Structures are given as structure tokens and as C-alpha cells.
Amino acid sequence: MPLPLPDTRPVACDDPGVYRTLLESTRAIPWRIDWASMRFTYIGPQIEELLGWTPSSWLSVNDWADRIHEDDRQQTVDFCVAQSQKGVDHEADYRALTRDGDQVWIRDVVHVVRRADGSVDSLVGFMFDITARKQAEDKILQLQRELEVLSYRDSLTGVANRRMFDTLYPVEWEKARASGEPLSLVVIDIDYFKQYNDHYGHVQGDECLRRVAQAMDAGASGPQELCARLGGEEFVLMLPATDADAARTVAERCRKLLRQQELPHARSGTGRTVTVSMGAGTIVPGAQDDALVFLDRIDRRLYQAKSAGRDRICDTET
Incomplete structure (x- = not known):
């Protein structure tokens, strides 16, 4: 008599604690903003390790904006607000300020959550630390510029x-x-x-x-x-x-x-x-x-x- 095959179908899980554990065990930093109040309803604890700011200090979008490097702030805020108002998912790269005054390159991936009537309910997303990637890209650009200069220079x-x-x-x-x-x-x-x-x-x-x-x-x-x-x-x-x-x-x-x-x-x-x-x-x-x-x-x-x-x-x- 053949043995029964194991059931490999995914098991549904309704425990929100499981999902939170999964989210908080990743390097990506999850967050949620209520659209009506423009306040954070959640941000992952990983944010403190990355930027030094405690999760409890992220109260509103103003805290997010204030912690963007001043050279990137206005453009990033304007872009994200405009895309969110249109209900368009988007992502933005910017330099975030750490509590110690350093800076970290962030990629913010944003999803717009809508209600049944189409109105915006909230924004949810993930922050990713892309500092190493940006440094590598900058190094490549620098080398390309140096090579371009050399290509126009008599050796x-x-x-x-x-x-x-x-x-x-x-x-x-x-x-x-x-x-x-x-x-x-x-x-x-x-x-x-x-x-x-x-x-x-x-x-x-x-x-x-x-x-x-x-x-x-x-x-x-x-x-x-x-x-x-x-x-x-x-x-x-x-x-x-x-x-x-x-x-x-x-x-x-x-x-x-x-x-x-x-x-x-x-x-x-x-x-x-x-x-x-x-x-x-x-x-x-x-x-x-x-x-x-x-x-x-x-x-x-x-x-x-x-x-x-x-x-x-x-x-x-x-």
C-alpha cells in the first residue's frame, strides 16, 4: 500500500504576531502612516539600529521629513506627497540623517492602501539601507569619469x-x-x-x-x-x-x-x-x-x- 504524500499546501495563519515577527526579523524596515492624520501607526524596531532614532520618536511625517538630509529634503517630500495624493505606488532614494549626525542612503518603497471607495486609507512601505550600493555606484561613476579624462589625455x-x-x-x-x-x-x-x-x-x-x-x-x-x-x-x-x-x-x-x-x-x-x-x-x-x-x-x-x-x-x- 503506497504511503500518502505529505500535504505541501501553505497553512493559513491569522496570528498577526507571526507576521510582525517576520517583518521585524528582516533587514528591511516596515512602516505605516495613517493618511488622514499623517502620523506613524507603526515603524519597525530596526530603525533604531540603522539611524539611532527610537521607534517611539517617529510620530508624524514631519519627523520623517526632518530626518532627511537638507539637500534631498524638499525634492523627496514633494515627490512622495504628490505620488501619494495621486494614489500611485512609488519609491524614493534619499540620504537620511542619523541621530549622531551621520547620513545613510535610504530607498523608501511606498504602497498606497485604498478603501473600497477608492479614497486613500494609509501608506505602507519598507525602508532599505542602500548605502553600500550607493558607495559602489559612486565609485564606478568616479572611475568612469577618470577613464573618460584619460581617454582624452595624451598618456x-x-x-x-x-x-x-x-x-x-x-x-x-x-x-x-x-x-x-x-x-x-x-x-x-x-x-x-x-x-x-x-x-x-x-x-x-x-x-x-x-x-x-x-x-x-x-x-x-x-x-x-x-x-x-x-x-x-x-x-x-x-x-x-x-x-x-x-x-x-x-x-x-x-x-x-x-x-x-x-x-x-x-x-x-x-x-x-x-x-x-x-x-x-x-x-x-x-x-x-x-x-x-x-x-x-x-x-x-x-x-x-x-x-x-x-x-x-x-x-x-x-
Whole structure:
């Protein structure tokens, strides 16, 4: 005779004490607010361990609001009240203040309880401590920001890279076109850099690139000015709202700062120290002008400077 199978159907339980025990044994903090009086009719004892405030101190929604960080308070209260008035279940993340003055990230999950006629009877919900999750999210965001910065930064010289220039140049071009202000570019090439590498070696060549980049970056020190490495031994200065005279002043300042470094270059054809050649130009972009055509024009001026003997600035067509 086969043995009877056990009855696995759930057993109904009408003892409210059981439910309370279950609720109070979780990490989540249950609570209930009477809608008419806006007073707490229950909050789990776990609240004291988390925030330091005793359950008996949670009398009304004012106590809840007062214990929200002031930077989050108004937005959180306005949102929760509006959603509750609409009878919409919702959740809110905010920083709660502990009795000791610290703060804990809370996720409040709210359910609106309605009467048979549809009117709001009460709000019930759970508070969850999400501090560790928020800290992890903040760390991830910080790392993402750091990676984004690094992705726009030349790893060797520390100045902006070609990607940064290619991203910002079209933006500054459109701004200049819209505002009618001039935009200047200076393209820079280290003179006889191949000979420098052949003579001093690539390690010293990398140091030369770093020192030149520092001089160019220091020379283009305005809040909107950008120094970027285009690749190899070539750099560019992007100078928004800068006319031709001001652009030449910036270029001359960069050359002066480089001369002051007195970097030896025994194989240079322009002297005994490292020098640079520069092509410069200024434009107020019109509707028919093209950003890449203008950049190509500045490149040609750079090669005119090199053809004319190097260690100079060419800012006009020849």
C-alpha cells in the first residue's frame, strides 16, 4: 500500500504576531502612516539600529521629513506627497540623517492602501539601507569619469590628445560661427626631431616631447585655450575668441618658454637647443567656410615655416 504524500499546501495563519515577527526579523524596515492624520501607526524596531532614532520618536511625517538630509529634503517630500495624493505606488532614494549626525542612503518603497471607495486609507512601505550600493555606484561613476579624462589625455605628455581636439574643434568652430568671434589655430612641429631621437635615443626623445608639451601648454594658459598633441612630434593650440595678433602673442610666448628650457639638441640645423616651427591662422567662420579646410591651411603654413628655415612662425600665405 503506497504511503500518502505529505500535504505541501501553505497553512493559513491569522496570528498577526507571526507576521510582525517576520517583518521585524528582516533587514528591511516596515512602516505605516495613517493618511488622514499623517502620523506613524507603526515603524519597525530596526530603525533604531540603522539611524539611532527610537521607534517611539517617529510620530508624524514631519519627523520623517526632518530626518532627511537638507539637500534631498524638499525634492523627496514633494515627490512622495504628490505620488501619494495621486494614489500611485512609488519609491524614493534619499540620504537620511542619523541621530549622531551621520547620513545613510535610504530607498523608501511606498504602497498606497485604498478603501473600497477608492479614497486613500494609509501608506505602507519598507525602508532599505542602500548605502553600500550607493558607495559602489559612486565609485564606478568616479572611475568612469577618470577613464573618460584619460581617454582624452595624451598618456606620454599629459596634454590633450587628438581625440580631444577632434571633439572640441567642431564645437568651437560652430560657436565662433554663431557668435561672430575669431577662432585661431597654431600647429606646431618640433624641428629636427628625428635627428634628436637618432642621437639621444627614444627615452630622451620622449622626455623632449614632454618638455615641449609643457612649454606649449603653459603658453596657451587661457581658460578656453587648448594644447593638444596631434601625434608624433606635432601639437596644436586652439584659441577661441582670439584674433590674429593675440594668437601670434600666444605662439611667441610658447617659443619663449621653450627657449628658456634650453633643451640641448646637438643635431639641430637651427642652433644648439630644441626649437619648433609653427603655422598659425585666424578665421571668423562663415556659412561657406569649412573647419577641415581651415585646418589644412594652417598645416600648409607650418610647412612653409619649415621650408623657410624652421624655428619660426608663419601666419600668412606665401
